[in-house]
Amino acid sequence: MDTGDDGAAVFGCIPTPISPTRVRSLGLARACGARGVDANSLRAVCTVSRSVELNDSRALQTWAWRRRYIILCGGTLFIFRDHDAVEPAEAVEMVCVSTGVAARVSLEPSDDGICLRIDTPGEARTLLLRGPGAEEGQRWMEALVRGGAWPCEQYSPSGGATGADVVSDAMRAHSITVDFLTLSPLFSAGGLGESDDAVILLAPAQGIEVPSSSGLLGLQLEVELRQRQPPVASTAVPPTRPSGGMAGFAPLAALLAALGAVLAALSCSADGAATAAPGRLPDSASVDVASVELLLDGLHGDVDAIAAFVASSGLTSSLSLSLFALAAVLALVAGLSSRQLWAHCTAEKPLLPPEASIPPAEKEARVEQHEPRVRAPPLTPAREPAPSLPDADAGAVAAQEPAEARAEALPEGATSAESDLVPAAAAASAAPAPAPAPVVAPPATLLATGAQALRGALAPSGKLRDVAALLSAIEASLVPLLSSFGPSMAFAAQNDARNVRKVRAAASAAAAAPDTASLQDGVDRLLSHEVASGCHKPAEKSAVLADPSAAIGLTWLSRSLRFICMWMEGVCAGGAPVDAAAATKRYREAMSAAYEASLAPYHGWLNRNIFNGCAKHAPGYASLIATLAPTADEATREALVLMDMADFATAAAPVADAVEAALARAKLVDSRRA
Numbered sequence: 054m055d056t057g058d059d060g061a062a063v064f065g066c067i068p069t070p071i072s073p074t075r076v077r078s079l080g081l082a083r084a085c086g087a088r089g090v091d092a093n094s095l096r097a098v099c100t101v102s103r104s105v106e107l108n109d110s111r112a113l114q115t116w117a118w119r120r121r122y123i124i125l126c127g128g129t130l131f132i133f134r135d136h137d138a139v140e141p142a143e144a145v146e147m148v149c150v151s152t153g154v155a156a157r158v159s160l161e162p163s164d165d166g167i168c169l170r171i172d173t174p175g176e177a178r179t180l181l182l183r184g185p186g187a188e189e190g191q192r193w194m195e196a197l198v199r200g201g202a203w204p205c206e207q208y209s210p211s212g213g214a215t216g217a218d219v220v221s222d223a224m225r226a227h228s229i230t231v232d233f234l235t236l237s238p239l240f241s242a243g244g245l246g247e248s249d250d251a252v253i254l255l256a257p258a259q260g261i262e263v264p265s266s267s268g269l270l271g272l273q274l275e276v277e278l279r280q281r282q283p284p285v286a287s288t289a290v291p292p293t294r295p296s297g298g299m300a301g302f303a304p305l306a307a308l309l310a311a312l313g314a315v316l317a318a319l320s321c322s323a324d325g326a327a328t329a330a331p332g333r334l335p336d337s338a339s340v341d342v343a344s345v346e347l348l349l350d351g352l353h354g355d356v357d358a359i360a361a362f363v364a365s366s367g368l369t370s371s372l373s374l375s376l377f378a379l380a381a382v383l384a385l386v387a388g389l390s391s392r393q394l395w396a397h398c399t400a401e402k403p404l405l406p407p408e409a410s411i412p413p414a415e416k417e418a419r420v421e422q423h424e425p426r427v428r429a430p431p432l433t434p435a436r437e438p439a440p441s442l443p444d445a446d447a448g449a450v451a452a453q454e455p456a457e458a459r460a461e462a463l464p465e466g467a468t469s470a471e472s473d474l475v476p477a478a479a480a481a482s483a484a485p486a487p488a489p490a491p492v493v494a495p496p497a498t499l500l501a502t503g504a505q506a507l508r509g510a511l512a513p514s515g516k517l518r519d520v521a522a523l524l525s526a527i528e529a530s531l532v533p534l535l536s537s538f539g540p541s542m543a544f545a546a547q548n549d550a551r552n553v554r555k556v557r558a559a560a561s562a563a564a565a566a567p568d569t570a571s572l573q574d575g576v577d578r579l580l581s582h583e584v585a586s587g588c589h590k591p592a593e594k595s596a597v598l599a600d601p602s603a604a605i606g607l608t609w610l611s612r613s614l615r616f617i618c619m620w621m622e623g624v625c626a627g628g629a630p631v632d633a634a635a636a637t638k639r640y641r642e643a644m645s646a647a648y649e650a651s652l653a654p655y656h657g658w659l660n661r662n663i664f665n666g667c668a669k670h671a672p673g674y675a676s677l678i679a680t681l682a683p684t685a686d687e688a689t690r691e692a693l694v695l696m697d698m699a700d701f702a703t704a705a706a707p708v709a710d711a712v713e714a715a716l717a718r719a720k721l722v723d724s725r726r727a
């Protein structure tokens with residue numbers, strides 16, 4: 054293996070036989086689920102360097118490249134200090150579970166070639182991995198993107214930056230904060246066994262002690278994660294688990310229960326009974342161990358547990374998510390360290406394979422729904438910062454709703470706010486909703502598909518067809534569009550999906566009632582049924598809507614649609630932007646204008662900060678174009694997307710108009726902030 058001037062290993066096959074310690078790392082890699090890794094396929098590692106604290110006493114010149122072993126498993130970079138490390142010194146997530154923000158990766162010029170730049174979630178930190186050749190670098194990029202990172206365009210702060218500029222910019226722009234370890238989504242869909250993306254990189258360690266700035270927290274909460282399903286009989290060595298028993302739960306459980314009660318109480322007192330979810334709001338007594346287990350499983354990245362917790366908490370979505378976000382921080386404070394993450398990562402079997410908890414029918418739907426995974430787009434020049442909205446609060450905690458939150462298949466005994474509907478509806482809403490229509494990404498853009506679906510919601514007269522057609526149109530347009538942006542948009546996608554479920558559940562409830570309003574009836578009839586039921590307080594200007602209900606679901610779906618429609622109209626106005634800077638400016642301004650017009654009047658502090666937090670880390674214009682037309686030809690992609698964007702907006706506006714008009718006719722316009 055050739056080495057650089059400071060002995061830094063550079064990428065390339067290792068011609069020399071692998072030393073025993075490397076075989077050990079091979080074992081680690083295999084334990085991590087990497088397949089097809091053998092002695093000859095090991096790659097020399099690039100090196101990991103760190104941007105130094107801005108106020109760090111060391112001057113630039115003392116800053117050096119350091120060498121580490123890096124193993125990428127799924128969405129987690131495990132960084133080892135040397136050959137013999139049994140556990141990683143650090144675990145860096147490509148997607149922060151508690152905020153949903155994804156790391157950003159790009160290939161940059163470096164002081165001796167190119168390097169991989171990773172801006173960890175929340176921009177807390179920049180890692181530069183030196184040395185990959187272009188091909189290796191692209192491979193790394195793709196593996197990191199498959200792990201949930203966002204591919205970004207090359208970072209060129211001053212145009213034509215040199216490697217040294219990139220390095221010094223990385224240092225100036227990003228200092229290491231106490232970036233506590235986020236919990237690894239080790240049990241995300243597919244589990245570790247499929248992490249054939251593991252990229253194994255080894256380098257002779259130099260033994261340089263790197264001050265641990267990863268904020269490994271001292272507190273050790275002995276936590277034992279128990280499988281909720283009966284253990285699968287297996288000859289495999291049981292996964293190594295941190296010691297401790299359920300007793301370790303006690304303080305955390307009590308704290309979470311208290312948090313749940315406080316948040317629930319705050320929600321009721323702040324907004325009066327109106328926003329109190331008709332479902333049971335758990336108090337400290339009723340946040341039982343099962344919920345805490347779900348929560349803790351979720352904190353270990355089991356998105357299904359997160360979903361089940363959110364759905365079963367009985368809290369409203371933003372409350373349960375903020376409780377979850379708080380719990381995530383608590384769990385981190387409790388010190389679930391990379392050691393514990395690694396123990397999970399190398400466990401023979403994921404503690405809680407998500408598949409075990411998904412009914413087969415839904416699993417198929419998911420596979421269909423997720424087959425057209427958007428591949429990492431090729432790199433394009435000129436990286437732009439993501440647009441930010443006014444008074445963006447970078448510190449906003451955006452509790453990340455999992456990409457596949459499920460309310461239908463709730464764990465037994467759990468309740469969902471929806472199950473407080475009329476019994477017939479409860480059965481309808483608790484029973485697995487029909488699997489969403491499989492989304493097949495169109496050859497051109499998701500926007501074209503979405504526009505076509507939205508047109509299906511309207512009769513030739515321009516009026517809304519029945520409720521079923523409206524819901525199908527939204528499920529085939531909004532949800533896949535938002536889902537195509539990966540984890541950072543999952544929360545928004547689930548927000549819309551949940552509202553579709555609310556409307557569907559209400560329509561099913563109505564069908565059980567004598568006046569036969571149902572999915573096959575128009576929106577007016579469904580809203581009239583709800584007004585007659587007395588669940589809302591109709592008013593000309595500020596009605597108070599029951600939640601869950603068809604009216605509240607339709608209200609927020611129309612707002613979501615309106616926001617996207619206005620944003621697209623703003624981006625398309627004036628034709629193709631003259632250059633990347635103009636495109637970014639227009640993209641940012643249009644988002645801000647659309648938000649202020651369509652959502653800001655109805656967002657309280659929490660939602661505004663969730664929105665700003667997500668928007669701040671959203672992909673830039675170029676990434677957006679690439680994501681919306683992943684298979685289109687590079688030369689025509691932007692024009693195609695802008696054309697389809699205009700088409701989508703043209704199709705979406707009358708749908709939003711029709712829903713808003715129906716709510717106005719029923720005197721169910723709710724202008725309160727959520």
Ligand SMILES: CCCCCCCCCCCCC/C=C/[C@@H](O)[C@H](CO[C@@H]1O[C@H](CO)[C@@H](O)[C@H](O)[C@H]1O)NC(=O)CCCCCCCCCCCCCCCCC
Nearest residue numbers: 369545600609613620621624660663664667668671677727
């Ligand atoms: C390229 C992508 C860039 C995206 C940048 C914007 C990021 C937005 C992220 C969304 C954050 C969601 C914030 C808040 C969500 C909800 O809390 C809020 C209120 O929820 C409602 O609460 C009620 C009371 O509790 C409850 O009863 C109801 O059920 C519940 O829904 N919901 C909303 O504010 C609704 C709108 C959500 C935001 C949708 C924005 C989606 C932006 C992505 C657009 C990507 C599509 C391409 C656009 C291209 C344009 C050039």
